[in-house]
Amino acid sequence: MKNHSKTGLQWLKNGLLMPALFCLAAAFAGSSALAAQAQLGAEDMACQQCHDKDDILVKKTEAGESLSLRIPTQAFLQSMHSETSCTDCHEGVDGKDHGKVATPMKSKRDYRLSYQNACTTCHKKNVAEFKDSLHAVLVKEGSDKAPTCSDCHNSHTLRSVKLVEPIANVPCANCHNQIFRAYAEDVHGLERVAKGKSAPLCADCHTAHKIQAASLGDGIKDACLACHKDSVTKHEVWLPNARQHFEAIACPVCHAPFAQRRVNLRMVDRAGGKQIVEKKGVPQFERLTRAADGAAGTPEAGLDSQELRSFLKEFNLEHPGNKTILSGRLEVRSGLQSHQLSEKEFALKDCKVCHQAGAVPFVSVVLSIADQDGLPLLQGVEKEVLTSATSFGSMRGFYAIGSTRIKLLDYLLVLVLLGVLCVPLAHMTAHRLFKNRRDQRNAERQKASPAAGNGAL
Numbered sequence: 001m002k003n004h005s006k007t008g009l010q011w012l013k014n015g016l017l018m019p020a021l022f023c024l025a026a027a028f029a030g031s032s033a034l035a036a037q038a039q040l041g042a043e044d045m046a047c048q049q050c051h052d053k054d055d056i057l058v059k060k061t062e063a064g065e066s067l068s069l070r071i072p073t074q075a076f077l078q079s080m081h082s083e084t085s086c087t088d089c090h091e092g093v094d095g096k097d098h099g100k101v102a103t104p105m106k107s108k109r110d111y112r113l114s115y116q117n118a119c120t121t122c123h124k125k126n127v128a129e130f131k132d133s134l135h136a137v138l139v140k141e142g143s144d145k146a147p148t149c150s151d152c153h154n155s156h157t158l159r160s161v162k163l164v165e166p167i168a169n170v171p172c173a174n175c176h177n178q179i180f181r182a183y184a185e186d187v188h189g190l191e192r193v194a195k196g197k198s199a200p201l202c203a204d205c206h207t208a209h210k211i212q213a214a215s216l217g218d219g220i221k222d223a224c225l226a227c228h229k230d231s232v233t234k235h236e237v238w239l240p241n242a243r244q245h246f247e248a249i250a251c252p253v254c255h256a257p258f259a260q261r262r263v264n265l266r267m268v269d270r271a272g273g274k275q276i277v278e279k280k281g282v283p284q285f286e287r288l289t290r291a292a293d294g295a296a297g298t299p300e301a302g303l304d305s306q307e308l309r310s311f312l313k314e315f316n317l318e319h320p321g322n323k324t325i326l327s328g329r330l331e332v333r334s335g336l337q338s339h340q341l342s343e344k345e346f347a348l349k350d351c352k353v354c355h356q357a358g359a360v361p362f363v364s365v366v367l368s369i370a371d372q373d374g375l376p377l378l379q380g381v382e383k384e385v386l387t388s389a390t391s392f393g394s395m396r397g398f399y400a401i402g403s404t405r406i407k408l409l410d411y412l413l414v415l416v417l418l419g420v421l422c423v424p425l426a427h428m429t430a431h432r433l434f435k436n437r438r439d440q441r442n443a444e445r446q447k448a449s450p451a452a453g454n455g456a457l
């Protein structure tokens, strides 16, 4: 902030400079609107003599780009940084040679990256939050597309982050343009435009600085539920055990009516329930899935249950510490479609869409692990894996490796076996009815075969 870090020497320098610069400033002010503001410090005013001229300073980078060096004084004074001095961020600017001797600049991106630490002194919290985000990790690994602070905030012109008007000014739109366009026309985007601020923008669901891969963890679901507080109660009126459905189904699966859906078998650590991350420098997932896939032939179709089993076995052998299990989840196939949420009248309510043999959402199945950045790596899996419990030789083996049950699959299979044809029933009846029938059937199966007593895959 202005002056708070200045040394005695600088004060002295300013003291001497001040009168001269004051005259200069006055002259400047005479011809512009600056007089009214008169907030620009003397030192900053000196910078602006060159940096806010009409004949715009332009610098050529070695990559051949043109970088305008013009900093509009008016906009700077109206920005949230108006109380901050140029030199608070531009410590390196040397008084004597500056502007006279051209210094080479590799590229705009390179220059921007050189300012990565410029915000730390004043915004510790944001810097700390950002550090572990997916974006920051990508930058660290050399991505030339992932954002640093300056890609989302213009230090010279920034207004309050609360003022995002029109919504197209949201920084995320620069890089995730297609998603932005989908969002702008979905129920939240339209609501936001029509009625102002209450509906979420990107950061309300993803956070601004702690962004992680969208399909990782429960962060987004928790954000939805933080605004839609009574969701569980409201869904439970017609959906038995809504909480459990929420665990196993991403909200857009039902709320983006035209979405294509799929099952994602996420690899998680049994002990912590956390998603397994591919080891650095060891493309283990790809190597092992390829090896497993090759074993029985049909690579296009993806892993069959045998291959999936041998993959998991190999993977666990190479990961002696933790036991990997699969945790199934229904999700939307395309990132765009996750942002085409619609009004509640259009939401998916028909139980048969999911609870029926051959249900479409279960025709597409992938196996996934988080890569080192946190982004998901996907491997196709044959859909029969979900129902292969009927051949219980492979099921037992499967369970032996994962040594726990795949919850999602259990329920699906139970439901398929029962042939539950669910018409929306009053919640209590449906729930009790289902539970009784399931218990009964489980008991019968247990008697018939101890292996199937596992609860089925």
Ligand code: HEC
Pocket: 044, 047, 048, 051, 067, 068, 069, 070, 071, 076, 081, 084, 085, 086, 087, 088, 089, 090, 111, 112, 115, 118, 150, 151, 155, 156
């Ligand atoms: C809050 C920090 C901050 C303040 C205050 C600040 N700058 Fe900057 N400035 C930056 C950052 C960060 C960059 C890096 C490039 C980018 O992304 O814009 C930059 C870039 C520049 C550039 C290169 C052109 C460009 O836009 O990238 C010029 C010239 C410049 N600043 C001049 C100034 C002047 C003159 C002032 C005072 C009137 C000032 N800056 C105040 C942070 C700041």
Ligand code: HEC
Pocket: 043, 044, 046, 047, 048, 049, 050, 051, 057, 059, 069, 086, 087, 090, 093, 098, 099, 100, 101, 102, 103, 104
């Ligand atoms: C005498 C005119 C003049 C003054 C005064 C001046 N600059 Fe510059 N500035 C330039 C020119 C010319 C360049 C381009 C130099 C080049 O091509 O390498 C430049 C470049 C820059 C850059 C771009 C990065 C770089 O290093 O090339 C920044 C940032 C910057 N000035 C900040 C400031 C700040 C902050 C002040 C006040 C403390 C200031 N300037 C005062 C003329 C000036």
Ligand code: HEC
Pocket: 119, 120, 123, 126, 127, 128, 130, 135, 147, 148, 149, 150, 151, 152, 153, 161, 162, 171, 172, 203, 208, 209
């Ligand atoms: C991917 C884009 C993006 C990046 C990168 C980013 N920000 Fe932000 N930042 C935002 C958005 C969007 C908001 C508004 C959040 C909100 O409305 O809750 C924000 C809010 C802020 C705020 C004000 C609110 C608060 O939390 O105090 C500050 C200060 C800030 N950012 C600083 C930084 C700094 C410093 C960095 C670099 C370490 C950074 N930002 C990186 C997008 C970004």
Ligand code: HEC
Pocket: 001, 002, 080, 081, 083, 084, 085, 088, 089, 115, 118, 119, 120, 121, 122, 123, 149, 150, 153, 155, 158, 159, 160, 161, 162
């Ligand atoms: C010398 C201290 C200082 C530095 C360095 C600094 N800022 Fe700030 N920043 C401030 C002050 C003061 C505010 C005014 C709002 C406040 O009180 O938090 C502010 C406000 C902001 C806001 C708007 C917050 C809001 O509530 O809307 C953002 C975004 C922001 N800064 C980003 C950055 C980024 C990005 C950098 C690094 C390129 C940076 N700042 C460097 C002092 C600083």
Ligand code: HEC
Pocket: 170, 172, 173, 176, 179, 180, 181, 183, 188, 200, 201, 202, 203, 204, 205, 206, 214, 215, 220, 250, 251, 252, 331, 332, 334, 335, 336, 338, 339
């Ligand atoms: C209402 C909450 C919400 C808002 C607002 C929102 N998103 Fe999303 N976003 C999601 C959900 C949900 C997913 C999918 C998560 C999953 O797979 O479970 C997602 C996924 C993503 C993905 C990953 C896409 C992929 O290919 O897998 C990106 C990138 C993304 N969002 C960016 C944005 C941007 C940029 C904005 C603003 C224009 C935005 N989101 C606004 C909820 C939101």
Ligand code: HEC
Pocket: 134, 135, 138, 143, 145, 146, 147, 148, 151, 152, 171, 172, 173, 174, 175, 176, 202, 203, 206, 207, 208, 211, 212, 213, 214, 215, 375, 376
């Ligand atoms: C400078 C460009 C840039 C900006 C600005 C930016 N992103 Fe990203 N973002 C990326 C890149 C590059 C990736 C890496 C994955 C990819 O290519 O989609 C990414 C990935 C993501 C992902 C994870 C995608 C997945 O598959 O799950 C999410 C979520 C995301 N961004 C949200 C946001 C949000 C929200 C904002 C605004 C606050 C934002 N991004 C701003 C470049 C950007």
Ligand code: HEC
Pocket: 221, 224, 225, 228, 231, 234, 235, 239, 245, 246, 249, 250, 251, 253, 254, 255, 344, 345, 347, 348, 349
């Ligand atoms: C199995 C499909 C399904 C899932 C999963 C689902 N919803 Fe819904 N949701 C619906 C249906 C259908 C309605 C409309 C109910 C009605 O007719 O009243 C609805 C209604 C809503 C409403 C409007 C409530 C009201 O009555 O005002 C909100 C908000 C909502 N859902 C949010 C969510 C969130 C957040 C999630 C994820 C945590 C989610 N939904 C998961 C199907 C689903």
Ligand code: HEC
Pocket: 187, 188, 191, 198, 199, 200, 201, 204, 205, 220, 221, 223, 224, 225, 227, 228, 251, 252, 255, 341, 342, 343, 344, 345
């Ligand atoms: C920042 C708060 C906020 C977040 C986060 C949020 N929403 Fe909303 N949502 C709203 C507001 C406000 C509306 C419009 C008013 C209303 O109907 O409640 C809305 C509307 C909806 C509607 C339409 C309801 C109807 O009556 O037709 C659905 C469905 C919905 N949201 C689902 C979601 C889902 C799914 C997520 C997470 C992916 C989510 N929302 C995240 C605030 C939020």
Ligand code: HEC
Pocket: 238, 239, 240, 241, 244, 245, 247, 248, 249, 253, 254, 330, 348, 349, 350, 351, 352, 353, 354, 355, 361, 407, 408, 409, 411, 412, 422, 423, 424, 425, 430, 431, 434
């Ligand atoms: C979008 C797909 C989908 C829709 C629509 C859907 N379900 Fe489910 N349902 C699932 C999945 C997936 C599970 C497994 C949840 C788990 O394992 O955690 C499940 C589990 C269940 C369970 C077992 C939960 C428990 O208490 O143990 C019942 C009962 C059930 N659903 C009934 C219904 C009824 C009734 C409807 C219609 C009103 C319905 N479902 C609509 C996908 C769906």
